[in-house]
Amino acid sequence: MGSPCELQLYAENDLLAQKIAQQIIGDVYRLERKYSRYQADSFLSKINAVATSGGSISVDEETTGLLNYAQTCYELSDGLFDITSGVLRRAWRFDTNVLPDDKTIQMLLGKIGWQHIRWENSTLTFSQAEMEIDFGGIVKEYAADRAATLCLSAGISHGIINLGGDIKIIGSHPDGKPWRVGIQHPRDKTKVWKTLKLKTGALASSGDYERCMLIDGVRYGHILNPKTGYPVRQLAAVSVVADLCVVAGSAATIAMLKEKDGEKWLKSLGLQNFTFKN
Numbered sequence: 692m693g694s695p696c697e698l699q700l701y702a703e704n705d706l707l708a709q710k711i712a713q714q715i716i717g718d719v720y721r722l723e724r725k726y727s728r729y730q731a732d733s734f735l736s737k738i739n740a741v742a743t744s745g746g747s748i749s750v751d752e753e754t755t756g757l758l759n760y761a762q763t764c765y766e767l768s769d770g771l772f773d774i775t776s777g778v779l780r781r782a783w784r785f786d787t788n789v790l791p792d793d794k795t796i797q798m799l800l801g802k803i804g805w806q807h808i809r810w811e812n813s814t815l816t817f818s819q820a821e822m823e824i825d826f827g828g829i830v831k832e833y834a835a836d837r838a839a840t841l842c843l844s845a846g847i848s849h850g851i852i853n854l855g856g857d858i859k860i861i862g863s864h865p866d867g868k869p870w871r872v873g874i875q876h877p878r879d880k881t882k883v884w885k886t887l888k889l890k891t892g893a894l895a896s897s898g899d900y901e902r903c904m905l906i907d908g909v910r911y912g913h914i915l916n917p918k919t920g921y922p923v924r925q926l927a928a929v930s931v932v933a934d935l936c937v938v939a940g941s942a943a944t945i946a947m948l949k950e951k952d953g954e955k956w957l958k959s960l961g962l963q964n965f966t967f968k969n
Contacts, residue, residue: 692723692831694855700842701849701865711845715838719854722837726757726830728777728823738815738824745820755813757829764829764941765805771948772941776917777825778802783922785902785913796920803917832895832940835859856896859936863890875900877928877967885930885965895940897947898928898967910969914947925950925969932963 698715702708726735734754741748750758764772778799782791802821809816815824831854838852839859850861851870863869869888876884877900887894899912899922912922929946933939942962946953957964 692719692834692855694831696855697851697853698838699851700847700861702847707845707847711842711847714841714845715852718837718841719834722830722834726826728825728827735824735826741815742817742822742824743820745817745822747814747816749814752813757826757833758810758815760937760941761824761826761829762805762810764945768945768948770805771917772828772945773803773805773917774824774826774828775805775808775822776803776915777827778821778823779915779917779920782920783911783913783915785904785911788904788906790904790906790911800918800920828941828944829937831855832857832893832935832937835893835936857936857940858889858894860889860891860893874930874965884928884967887932889932892932892934893936893939894930894932895936895943896928896930897940897943899923899926899947900928914944916948923947923950926953926966927969928967929953929957930965931957 698712700708700712724730725733727733728735730736738748761774782795782799807818807822809818835852835854835857836859839861842850842861848862849865852859852861858872860870869890872887872889872894873883874885874896876882877898897914899910899914902913904911914923915921916923926947929943931939931943933942942957942960946957946964949956954964954966
């Protein structure tokens with residue numbers, strides 16, 4: 692998943708703990724192999740090969756579920772959460788510290804838009820060539836939720852899963868005490884901004900601090916608006932608490948994309964959130 696991951700589990704014995712831990716690790720690697728945009732033999736790469744030529748492809752049940760959820764996020768966000776917007780990374784290379792030219796961005800905007808995809812009966816049809824999709828804002832959180840399900844199915848009801856900061860609580864400590872979960876300060880990675888006490892649910896964050904460029908005193912983060920092609924500017928970070936990690940993660944990203952309206956939108960959904968403004 693391209694980030695540090697951690698499991699803390701309470702089990703009846705070491706053998707059970709090791710067994711379920713290996714199951715979780717195996718499942719996380721399975722999802723990475725299946726949906727990574729960096730692996731040429733992943734199923735996502737197969738989808739994008741079809742998207743490049745503007746064709747159709749049928750997908751399995753698991754991918755259908757992820758695409759249905761992505762479509763729901765697209766609709767709830769008024770088109771801001773768009774899994775076709777990954778093409779913008781062709782212009783925004785945060786390891787170069789060089790701003791892309793506007794001509795390139797405008798060209799890429801023409802390749803973005805869930806509305807250009809026909810999605811029905813587990814079949815994706817790309818109405819125009821050179822598109823692609825990216826599950827980066829969904830799969831890691833989905834993996835955390837699956838890990839919790841695997842634990843509960845094995846009889847483990849106390850633990851915490853942390854996949855690169857996307858956190859799912861399986862249950863409190865056995866003595867009933869909550870897990871103390873820290874949220875990194877968006878402007879000082881050596882500091883904790885907030886500390887939460889959680890017995891259930893999930894926590895996920897989105898922000899402009901992990902992948903970004905600082906040029907002439909201006910910060911350009913990796914949360915890109917699919918309608919403008921440029922990074923969001925008004926919010927530095929959003930953390931959301933929800934029952935499911937995939938909901939917390941997508942809601943945090945949508946709030947970032949909604950900028951000044953993000954916090955109000957989260958409150959309208961009744962989601963506990965913590966917003967750091969620029």
